[in-house]
Amino acid sequence: xxxxxxxxxxxxxxxxxxKVPGLGPRSARRAALHLIKKKEQLFAPLSLAMGxxxxxxxxxxxxxxxxxxxxCTICSDVRRDPATLIVVEDVSDxxxxxxxxxxxxxxxxxxxxxxxxxxxxxxxxxxxxxxxRVAEGGISEVILAVNATVEGxxxxxxxxxxxxxxxxxxTRLAHGVPVxxxxxxxxxxxxxxxxxSRTTF
Amino acid sequence: xxxxxxxxxxxxxxxxxxKVPGLGPRSARRAALHLIKKKEQLFAPLSLAMGxxxxxxxxxxxxxxxxxxxxCTICSDVRRDPATLIVVEDVSDxxxxxxxxxxxxxxxxxxxxxxxxxxxxxxxxxxxxxxxRVAEGGISEVILAVNATVEGxxxxxxxxxxxxxxxxxxTRLAHGVPVxxxxxxxxxxxxxxxxxSRTTF
Numbered sequence: 001x002x003x004x005x006x007x008x009x010x011x012x013x014x015x016x017x018x019k020v021p022g023l024g025p026r027s028a029r030r031a032a033l034h035l036i037k038k039k040e041q042l043f044a045p046l047s048l049a050m051g052x053x054x055x056x057x058x059x060x061x062x063x064x065x066x067x068x069x070x071x072c073t074i075c076s077d078v079r080r081d082p083a084t085l086i087v088v089e090d091v092s093d094x095x096x097x098x099x100x101x102x103x104x105x106x107x108x109x110x111x112x113x114x115x116x117x118x119x120x121x122x123x124x125x126x127x128x129x130x131x132x133r134v135a136e137g138g139i140s141e142v143i144l145a146v147n148a149t150v151e152g153x154x155x156x157x158x159x160x161x162x163x164x165x166x167x168x169x170x171t172r173l174a175h176g177v178p179v180x181x182x183x184x185x186x187x188x189x190x191x192x193x194x195x196x197s198r199t200t201f
Numbered sequence: 202x203x204x205x206x207x208x209x210x211x212x213x214x215x216x217x218x219x220k221v222p223g224l225g226p227r228s229a230r231r232a233a234l235h236l237i238k239k240k241e242q243l244f245a246p247l248s249l250a251m252g253x254x255x256x257x258x259x260x261x262x263x264x265x266x267x268x269x270x271x272x273c274t275i276c277s278d279v280r281r282d283p284a285t286l287i288v289v290e291d292v293s294d295x296x297x298x299x300x301x302x303x304x305x306x307x308x309x310x311x312x313x314x315x316x317x318x319x320x321x322x323x324x325x326x327x328x329x330x331x332x333x334r335v336a337e338g339g340i341s342e343v344i345l346a347v348n349a350t351v352e353g354x355x356x357x358x359x360x361x362x363x364x365x366x367x368x369x370x371x372t373r374l375a376h377g378v379p380v381x382x383x384x385x386x387x388x389x390x391x392x393x394x395x396x397x398s399r400t401t402f
Contacts, residue, residue: 007269
């Protein structure tokens with residue numbers, strides 16, 4: 001804004017809201033105004049929730065998930081199968097898999113992928129933690145649920161190498177046609193992979 | 202989320218973020234995760250800014266604008282022309298006009314439009330405040346910058362009636378082709394208005 005039209009506290013709030021993913025400078029103003037209008041119903045509870053989450057949030061020292069307890073809710077859930085570990089790049093991937101509810105197991109969050117161009121090496125990721133978790137025993141399968149990108153696949157190969165000395169089965173997610181997807185819109189790589197991995201009907 | 206995968210404080214934060222306009226359930230999760238990752242750079246400052254804005258924000262008793270002082274920054278700005286008043290439906294319209302920087306004057310925020318179907322009558326809007334501001338004298342022109350909707354125009358007509366006894370010029374925004382707009386995409390009403398109000402080239 002060229003001229004100052006509101007108090008510095010409001011302008012600062014708009015400035016910071018604009019940095020939240022999903023909001024830009026324009027929608028941040030709209031969001032701030034909405035919050036101010038819904039002061040009791042939304043602004044006050046959200047401010048309180050932010051303060052509490054900010055104070056209590058921590059990274060799980062076992063798996064790298066974020067939670068308000070350490071070890072996290074998932075790591076301390078005794079009903080989960082301890083023999084399988086799903087390796088993901090990011091906490092958002094962990095949440096996505098949990099929403100899908102495909103497996104009742106525990107996770108290991110790498111915190112990114114190997115990326116020599118950006119200077120991300122093995123020591124920058126939570127790979128040593130993964131190796132020592134597997135070395136401790138009790139884990140029979142590691143599912144590498146990394147993204148199907150070049151970096152993701154390179155990371156998967158590196159981890160497989162590192163785990164080769166240990167008695168553990170290393171698997172990766174299947175490639176294929178997304179459920180509900182139309183063939184017409186899929187790239188050649190996915191289609192070729194789906195044909196190669198075809199199953200009996 | 203079907204299963205609890207994070208502490209209640211994080212889930213509550215996601216729930217409340219999802220109610221912010223511009224964010225939905227999915228982007229609220231992404232936003233929460235981003236905040237948690239950028240704890241020092243974004244989460245902490247945003248939480249602080251929210252608390253401060255929440256505590257200090259108030260509605261200007263003169264014009265209905267929101268600010269951290271009362272009268273608001275605009276009403277107490279002595280460099281603004283006191284003889285003209287722009288009437289808007291909402292604070293967001295005030296902010297939009299200020300961004301445009303078209304006039305260096307003061308405003309009056311109605312807080313909505315007359316809408317009998319939704320039970321919004323003249324007493325639900327800040328119309329009495331407008332009449333008394335004008336009745337106090339010193340204002341020579343009231344610009345009705347309400348939206349070009351049926352409700353906006355009905356509200357404009359009502360206000361014009363109410364101001365008819367007072368010595369003040371009542372004007373409205375011009376209808377016409379938006380700057381940068383293409384005729385092909387405009388509705389007939391706008392085109393007709395633009396033709397009617399044509400000016401010498």
